[in-house]
Amino acid sequence: MxxxxxxxxxxxxxxxxxxxxxxxxxxxxxxxxxxxxxxxxxxxxxxxxxxxxxxxxxxxxxxxxxxxxxxxxxxxxxxxxGGPYAPYVQSERKALGVYAEAARQLIDNGHAYECTCTPERLDQVRQQQRAKKKPTGYDGYCRNKSADELAAEKAGGLASVVRFKVPLEGEVVFNDVLRGPLTFDPSLLQDFVILKSDGYPTxxxxxxxxxxxxxxxxxxxxxxxxxxxxxxxxxxxxxxxxxxxxxxxxILLGPDRSKLSKRHGDTALLEFRDKGFLPGTMFNFLSLLGWSAGDDEEVMTREQIVEKFSLDGLNSAPSIFDITKLEWMNGVYLRQLPVETLAEMLIPELEARDGLPESIARPLDRDYVTSLVPLVHERLKVVDRAELSEMLSYFFQDEIDLDPAEVVQKGMDEAVTASALESAALALESAESFEAEPLEEQFRALCVELDLKPRQLFGALRVSLTARKVAPPLFDTMVALGRGRSVDRVRRAAALLSGAGTRERTVS
RNA sequence: GCCCCGUUGGUGCAGCGGCCUAGCACGCCAGCCUUUCAAGCUGGAGAUCACGGGUUCGAAUCCCGUACGGGGUACCA
Known part of the structure; x- marks a missing residue:
């Protein structure tokens, strides 16, 4: 090539x-x-x-x-x-007579003919061919019909189509840029319809x-x-x-190697948009299905893809649409987004009815959401409402649904945990600078003081603050939450443990 | 049935007759980092290049056959 x-x-x-x-x-x-x-x-x-x-x-x-x-x-x-060859919609071109005229041209130069066979007859022919295990296709019944006969039939109300007159012998060769010369036997092709009885072309x-x-x-x-x-x-x-x-x-195949279709889940492009995939991701990912630049680069901008593109890089073997890799790539693109841009994307999702819990007042404070973005930025794969809500709801709720049992960390009991949390609450209240780094320093010192491993103290605090075992970095979370709310939550957890120590814990 | 296309680890690709003891990425596993999860970094497992014959000094790469997968076989596109 x-x-x-x-x-x-x-x-x-x-x-x-x-x-x-x-x-x-x-x-x-x-x-x-x-x-x-x-x-x-x-x-x-x-x-x-x-x-x-x-x-x-x-x-x-x-x-x-x-x-x-x-x-x-x-x-x-x-x-x-628009453009110089408008219209670009075939039904409109049909109305202009473009295709009828072309069909006429083919009839006139002997490459096509009119056919009045009914669908019923065609069906019959096909069934017979199948029964005899012969290739199916039109049998050429109208191929040599005289003009008079045809005119009479049409006058009698028979609908007609135009068929292309396929040469009975010889071979057809064409050169596929990707696959090289391909040879076909036209006798297997049969006379196919080019203009339907409703006047539309095939x-x-x-x-x-x-x-x-x-x-x-x-x-x-x-x-x-x-x-x-x-x-x-x-x-x-x-x-x-x-x-x-x-x-x-x-072609694109599903994971089971059959042609990609609805059965394989979402295949409509706009559904990927709605599920939180970025256009840049889709562009990049789609370009890589059956094509490669010949180097090992995979994450590329639109411009790079355009620049590197070549027909030679096309692969003739079918590709399987791998959603796992798509998700990974979307994560890469998401991480490249500026915080403000991501915040703009996240706000409507969080505000949507199936986003954050209904109890949380809308509209959301934009600056507050923006301050939260760095906490989830590199943890996102797709912009998904349910997932976002799960990751962020505790930043918006006044009260979180805490399971006291989860607050207690390995090697600790409820009493130890409760008093450690009390000390932590005190430390939070008195912290000179409510910033992540000094807080961390302060709390590491507290660990030593209390003879606890960071894993223990920090874990207890994490659950106290977020009601989750998995959450963004602790001190960033505190800062985002603010001093007041942080103190309240830690205190509440402590109270839950000491006061409720003997009580049945609430099951959430 | 017939015609056509395709076949490199679980997946996406690289490879275009000697540089291949088959490379990259996703995924997986382990380690590092570390307050959890991610992200990042490092390492690892995983492919006798579908199989069988040729051609050639030499084949994942060329040819033939077989198997498997896919597509087509419409007054659908």
Whole structure:
């Protein structure tokens, strides 16, 4: 494969079908097209292929465009931005007669014909073929029908489609940029439909006409299109057009090695957004599925990926979508975020109904939240409401739900713990400077004084202050909580232990 | 059934005929750091490069076959 920069201006497209929520696999295809275009200084075009009127899903187109925007894949031509080949929506192009005209051209030059076979007959034929263990496909019944016969049938109300006339012999070869020359036997292909009875083109016709008219130079699409490509080659030949270069990308597989789908959990890109993944993470991660720069770098900015991109780096073997690695990468991106930015992201999540407990008043104090961010910053993998609430709720609650048994550390009893906490409360009250470092110094001294290991005293304090065994660094937590609340909590824990020593403890 | 594509540790990738006693990353395990958890650092386990034949002085890399996985086989894209 040669350097693409010598091939002239690159024009690529992403041509989704609005039949559902945009899937990570689709967006990866879009992303690779975009990266390729940007690398080559070419154009990235978005075209909506809404020719299957029955599978259309309301709102799907909007969500596709939304997903592209979220990932930062801006398009030079397409819906919303227009362009020299507008419209970029196939139903609108169909209304202009673009495809009917193309089909007519193919009929006129002998590469296509009209067919009046009913779906019922087609079904029958297929069943017979299956029974005889023969390849299924159209049997060519209408192929040589006379014009008169056809006219009579149509006059009689029979619906018709246009089929491409597949050559009965010879072979079709095309060169896949990634896989090299691929050879197919056209006799196995059968005459396929290019214009449906509702007047809409099939994908085969529509995308070829549009790719040609829009000057597409490279088609980067998913591997599942390989078997259709010989059809496309024959059509280019029928039209007398120069085909673009084909690059069939490997597909994405779920952990069980079957094609990634809903069964594998969330696969819609926007769900990843909603679950707290950053666009930068998704961009980076998606780019690495089936592509590598050839070096060992994995965490890369958008710009680095664009710069390093090359078709040579594409891998033809299928990739498995590994959510564990995605989460790790999101943690990396989260850690790179400035505290203020992260705070801005966290506030709405915490304020959401399923964020912090309802008892906590909204709106939250922005500065206070910002002061809390460093405490959780490197502990986050995703921005998840439930998890955030778990990690931070005790910073907002007036009273925490303490289990006295958890306050008592290994090698201590309730009495020892209670008196140690009393001393700690005193120390907190009298601390000259309520900052993490001096506090730590002071409390280390207290450990010595009380003959306790830091692990013991600090552990007891941690639970007293947070009601959790696992929490951010102790003294930072104290500072964030403030002197008053810290003292109160430590005192309360001490009281719970000494006063309630003989009482049944409350089960939370 | 038929056609096509693919196959490097659990996972994502590197490798493009000798530099491979197969490299990096995630995950896992251990140690360090340490007040817990993370993060970070260091080390470790884990792959006879799906298998079998060739070609070659030499193959993970080229060819053929087999197995397995995947895709396609529609008036879906």
């Amino acid at each position: 040669s350097d693409t920069s010598t091939l002239g201006p690159v024009r690529v497209r992403y041509a989704p079908s609005p039949t559902g929520d945009p899937h990570v696999g689709n967006l990866r295809t879009a992303l690779l097209n975009w990266v390729f275009a940007r690398h080559a200084g070419g154009q990235f075009i978005v075209r909506i292929e809404d020719t299957d009127r029955e599978r259309m899903v309301d709102g799907a187109e909007d969500r596709i465009l939304e997903a592209l925007k979220w990932l930062g894949l801006d398009w030079d031509e397409g819906p919303g931005v 994908y085969h016709l529509a995308h070829i006409v549009d790719d040609h008219e829009m000057g597409i130079t490279h088609v980067l699409r998913s591997e599942e299109w390989i078997s259709s490509t010989p059809r496309h080659m024959m059509m280019y030949e029928g039209f007398g057009w120069e085909p673009p270069a084909f690059v069939h990308l490997s």
